[in-house]
Amino acid sequence: MIKLFDAHCHLQDSRILSKTPQLIKAAQDNGVVCFAVNGVSEKDWHLVKEMSENHPSVIPCFGLHPWFVAQRSPSWFKTLKEYFDATPSAAVGEIGVDKGSHGRQIDFSEQVQVLRQQLELAKELNKPASVHCVRAFGDLLELMKSIGPFPAGVILHSYLGSAEMVPEFSKLGAYFSFSGFLMSLKVNKAKKMLKMVSSDRILLETDAPDALPNSNIDSLFFIEGDASLPEHIRGNSTPSTSSSSTDASMLPKETLNHPANIRNVLDYVASLLEISKEELAEQSYQNAVRLFSYEGSKVLQM
Ligand SMILES: [Zn+2]
Secondary structure, three states: OOOEEEEEEOOOOOOOHHHHHHHHHHHHHOOEEEEEEEOOOOOOHHHHHHHHHHOOOEEEEEOOOHHHOOOOOOOHHHHHHHHHHHOOOOEEEEEEEEOOOOHHHOOHHHHHHHHHHHHHHHHHHOOOEEEEEEOOHHHHHHHHHHHOOOOOOEEEOOOOOOOOOHHHHHHOOEEEEEOHHHHHOOHHHHHHHHHHOOHHHEEEOOOOOOOOOOOEHHHOOOOOOOOOOOHHHHOOOOOOOOOOOOEHHHOOOOOOOOHHHHHHHHHHHHHHHOOOHHHHHHHHHHHHHHHOOOOOOHHHHO
């Protein structure tokens, strides 16, 4: 069976937390061996830590996401460092910069300052860092150049930057991780960018419970009880055998993404790269294993 590594997701998210054990089980039954679960603020780091203690397949990641920069406490950085001291298996994330519709409301210089501290910490701890970047790739590249290189790796998660920037980020140690969001790019643009990513730097992720792939509805897993699902599929949480031609774009945009849908991301990226899904699964899995093999990592015990 195909083995997959979800390089970035949020199984601690309050929208799905009560169902996490079933979601992990279903994803494992579909080949997902590991989940890098990213905390986003001081409020959820304990949930991520606890989840990793209960699930050998969960790799904990701690970070302050740019959307939560304004709410950080004066001691956030000290607390973050304590989490790393207490959790040798952890990586850094989710951190980043955002000039999108949501991120624009948050002071950008504070975002950069908080990101800088966390990138420096990742470098010092020799751990990979999962980075969110929306409409701020130039700023991110400048910052990474001023701190880097990053021999332990930086994951540019749900990467939607340009093809031209791929070599620049690669030189600094970046990996490029793709989710359902890739389906929002024009096919030609996505192809051009993907072909710039060297095969030893490609990763797959779900960003679950966000980033539902825009696939045929019958090929998707849904989260049981998701109130944003239309009634006729609400009872159907696993891919059905019928084949309608409806895709997920008809669903409300708050429809939750299931971690087993990494299969749909695999299919899509493999089709754009014109390689087999077995080949892409193997490459991306090996890349994630290498990246997450830092000292103390659970991956070393697998
Ligand atoms: Zn995320």
